[in-house]
Amino acid sequence: MVVENRKGTETNYLLNLTDYMEAALKLWGEHAEDMAGAIGTLYGTKEGRKDWSDLYFAANKSIHASFCGSEPQLREFLSGRFNDGEWSFDAERCSKDCLDVLRIYNMKPDGHSLFPYLHYEPVEHTFHAGEVLHNMNGNDYRVLAALSPQNLLLMSMRDSQIIVGNGVRFYERYPKGERPDSDSMVTGIEWDHGVYLGNDITRIDFDILKQEYGEPDRVENVSDLRDKIRKDFWMQKNVEQKEGLPERVRNAARDCLENTFGTSEPDVFDKMLDRGMYDGMYHAKEEQKKISGQAR
Structure with a gap:
């Protein structure tokens, strides 16, 4: 996302990284050796260290750029949410692939919907931990755990919010009445x-989540019980x-393993599981500490 300010009038346009570098180099002229620092500052917007990268070429000419992090942010940019005064959007200066993205996400350059009616085609999909999913609301989520085929424990990629998605389904979306292709x-x-x-994972009770949103485990014998316990361990270990x-999410998961199973080490867990130390439901603290100490 680029905002060019000339004498107080702002022009918005969308560029890919290559086109942005070329445009900035033309404006920098003999100061092109400073471009590496400018790109480093731009990447700071992608990593959340700042909102915009600012380049000043004269008292009345500047460029402000930021990596676009989400569909809602893109809509705000197209509607002038980040402009201070008089502004316009110049589609002619946009990179072609950026305009293609607008079409894919059903947007006009003003942020409004391109197609009034969209078709949603259900698609069979097996969700797995670690997968990053795009929600049709414009946000992206990482799967922390599949509690059941359609109930997922998710983390928002934008703000680390932890969410249980209930009744999650996978779709292909394209304009109604059109033949779907990669562009639409x-x-x-x-x-x-x-x-x-x-977004504080330490306050989340995984056992309650599994009971509430997971598929019930059939436990008819010791083998079934140990399979269930192993599944619980690896849900948090993953x-x-x-x-x-x-890092705080991963550390919290490790603390949860230590508190629940007495260890976060798979080999130690397997030894204790095989000895039946979880058969009475997880806790035999002194023996757990003894085995953990031997392994370490």
């Missing part, structure tokens, strides 16, 4: 409703191991 079709999810749990999650 978007894949993503919708859910019946979401349960918002905040969160702890998943790269790309905030």
Whole structure:
């Protein structure tokens, strides 16, 4: 997203990174050696360290740019939400692939819907932990755990909000009456409703979530019980191991494993599971500590 300010009049347009660098180089002229620093500042907007990268070429000429992080943010940009005064959108200066993105997300350059009617085609999909899903509301979510085939524990990629998506389904969306193709079709999810749990994972009780939103486990013998316990362990272990999650989320998952199973180490867990130490429901603290100490 680029805002060019000339004498107080702002022009908005969309560029990919290559086109942005070319445009900035033309404006920098003999100061092009400073471009690396400018790109570094721009990447700060992608990492959340700042909202906009600012380049000043003269007292009355500047460029302000930011990586677009979500569909709602893009709509705000197109509607002038980030402008201070008189502004316009110049589609002629946009990168072609950016205009293609607008079409895919059913947007006109003013942020309004391009097609009045859209068709949603259900698609069979098996959700798995670590997968990043695009919600048709414009936000992206990482799957922390599949509690059941259609109930997912999700984390918002925008603000780390933890959500239970209840009744999640996968769709292909395209303009009604048109033949779907790569230029017009978007894949993503919708859910019946979401349960918002905040962004402090340490306050989330995974056992209650499984009871409320997971499929009931049939426990008819010791083998079934141990399979269930193993599944519970790995549901949280997968969160702890998943790269790309905030460190505090992974640390909280590890703490939860330690508190529930007495260890976060799979080999230690397997030893205790095989010895039947969880058969009475998880806790035999002194023996757990002894085995954990031997393994470490």
